Amino acid sequence: MNHETFTHDDIRQILVERIGFSEAELPDDLDTTFTELGMDSLAIVELQLTLQQDYGVRIPDEDAHLMTTPRETIDYVNRRRLVSEAA
């Protein structure tokens, strides 16, 4: 299990490599919603899949809507990691 904190660099990397953002499109404001960033429903799913596949964070159906911004996503991932480490 990766003990490092999930950071905004991690999310920026996902946006570039999996969603197709260019560097210029990356948000400075982490509270910008993914919708405002032009991500459609499939892109948001792809982001969450990356979290599951590459970062080992399982996202139950009922939590999917909790990550509407980069900041919410970072917070969610780090909370889930604390939970799984404690388990």
Place this chain on the structure above:
Amino acid sequence: MRRTAITGIGVVAPGGVTRDEFWDSLVAGRSATRRITFFDPGEFRSQVAAECDFDPLAAGLRPQEVRRMDRYVQFALAAAIEAVADSGLRLEAEDRERIAVALGSAVGGTTLLENEYVAVSDGGRDWLVDPDYVSPHVYQALVPSALASEVSVRFGAQGPSVVVSTGCTSGIDAIGYGHQLIQDGEADVVISGASESGISPISMACFDPIRATSARNDEAASASRPFDRDRDGFVMGEGGAVLVLEELGRARARGAHVYCEISGYAGRGNAFHMTGLRPDGLEMSEAILDAMRQGEHEPADIDYVNAHGSGTRQNDVHETAAIKRALGDHAYRIPISSIKSMVGHSLGGIGAIEMAACALAIEHGVAPPTANLTHSDPECDLDYTPLVARRLPIDVALSTGSGFGGFQSAMILARDGGLREAA
């Protein structure tokens, strides 16, 4: 202008692998969804499907056909054999050059394609797959035109032959294509319908991430719940149906039993998103209105609507709006149902299965129910015929379809001699 009659119907569906078994199952409101048995679904989010208990040899296929044809082609061939027999046409006495084939499928030979992939890639290890181990029939799985060529070959049909592959509207669109061939004089008989057999790991896997399919794995029989308050997605299905389309004048001349005629067919695209739907149902309503104009139908003429009703949260809202927009107040006065509640969603195949259900609904004067509709959703406030089939005269039936890629289609069937004798 030439008109299109339906003179034969064949069906292979979950819960009924012949036309009569299928119809009986629909009328009884029986669900055919269950936990997937074709492979171990344990690692998938959606573990339920509507599978056909299908014996190809019993359905009239030969061993070499079973060997080389992917399952979805087998369904279509079996349904075509039944439909042609039902039509009473003796093909050996017909001009084969005037018999066309127009069949639909959304994902084609995905089952065979996946099985072969596993073998040649050493279970997904190798990108540079090994050609030595591949089946000699795998190309027919890669390119879905085999669906049409196999049926053309089986019946010696030498008229135009084509596969229509417009995602989940393939079924309606293939029959619409056949209808246009008859209208334009390119064929006198069209063996037309659609088929799909996509209950395989890659197909299930691609719907899981976008949560399009139901995860109600503990209650498989009630997982497909179109228009219900608690619906959570569609249930993958498989199956096929074939109709014999025939130019109306010659069908009557030979004394054929005419189930009904196709009085209108239209398609539109939402040009919006590959999977998303806007809640206003605008483009689907435009397709319905176009089909109605062709048949010179007023909303009040429609007696029954067979909805796309996939059971996703967004579809059922979209479709409710579309039906209301097209039919106005009349939408509230007629039974509407989704048979996907019972036979699941067989992607490219279901449109044809639903057209078969509409033709049979007209024939028998029964609207099949929407199974599992136990709690209505206020956003889907039309009469969706919950749980119990409804007996009523049905002269005109409307069927709607909607699919990935934004395709929206509508087809209207009308009882022969019912409303349009003025033509």
Place this chain on the structure above:
Amino acid sequence: MITSTPRGGRRAVISGVGVVAPNGIGTGPWWSATTAGTSGIGRITRFDPSRYATRFAGEVNAFDAGDYVERRLRMQTDRWTWIGLAATGMALDDADFRPAEHDPYSMSVITASSSGGNEFGQVEIQKLWSKGAGHVGAYQSIAWFYAATTGQISIRYGMKGASGVVVSEGAGGLDALAHGRRAVLRGVDTVVSGGVEAPISPYALTCQMATGRLSSVADAAAYRPFDERASGYVPGEGGAILLVEELDAARRRGGPAIYGEILGYGATHDGHHPWAPPPDARQLARAIELALRDARIDAREVDVVFADGAGSRPWDELEAQALHAALGAHAAVVPVAVPKTMTGRLYAGGASLDVAAALFSMRHGVIPPAVHVERPDAGLGLDIVRGASRAADVRTALVVARGYGGFNSALVLRRTTDFDRTNDPDPED
């Protein structure tokens, strides 16, 4: 108002052409290369082909998807769709047609498809089987299936008319155009039609090789239809998107000169065997005869034939027989063009690209050569244009296409410039 009921008097013309081909991206480079006899077939570079018996293909190596498709959409789509979007943009530019200025319901997208999103699909299925179900991406459900390119084109350009996807393997390009014509006759003013293919990835190639129809001769010149040394064909990627418009609608909007009219069409099926050749060429000949009859022309009016060119026996012989049966004495003297010798067979893109070549030969008065056909089989009795382009006044072209499994289609195109009405149907009919 669009009623989808066929209305008399409407005619389907082609006003825009977009090409992505192994020997040229864009109609300018492609036509220059085609008339010069420059082939785009070479050893496969997309992956190491050494374990495969077929190691040559027509790749579009210079294609940079980034020029046509924004990165986010590229992540969601297969190369096949990138090529389709690129060619569509080119066709619209060529016709000076701006979709935003038109009623969305007056525009449709009806294209041919054959093998779908091959490379994207292989990536995803590999993830499934090597890592597990949770590793399949969000885009697999929209990238691989046969309608993906049509759907994406309709979304990009806001086209809400009745759209379609037609699959008949190599005959699809003609069947899609014919279905586009049906839409035009029924009230749609504009149809994005034609087709493209991207079949060069390991699993897709493996599937194609299973037919036994691909050449395993290790030579870029291996694909030699109608040649004594015919040994099979070579696959290629790319194709053409053609903008079909209703004639009067095209005239009203005042676009640039149109290329030509879809004058006639015929389609048949051998109805014989799922893959084996038919005992005779009767049904292919009949497809041609139907097209001529639909066009109301005599065989002698055909100025050039763009052949299907299977590249193997007995398929080449059957095509020659069909041409002789359908065109009579004219078959021995009409020029036969096989520009796909420079690209390979492009499946859904193949007949579409042949239509583009036919239109350009009409416009420029030049018939492109077949390449590598140095020893044409004299017994076939055909005048294959070889070696160098041939100047010719091409007013009427016949395009022939076959699809694996027995599909036969034929299309007659008539040069129509400056909206001349000399092709108007006889009012007596």
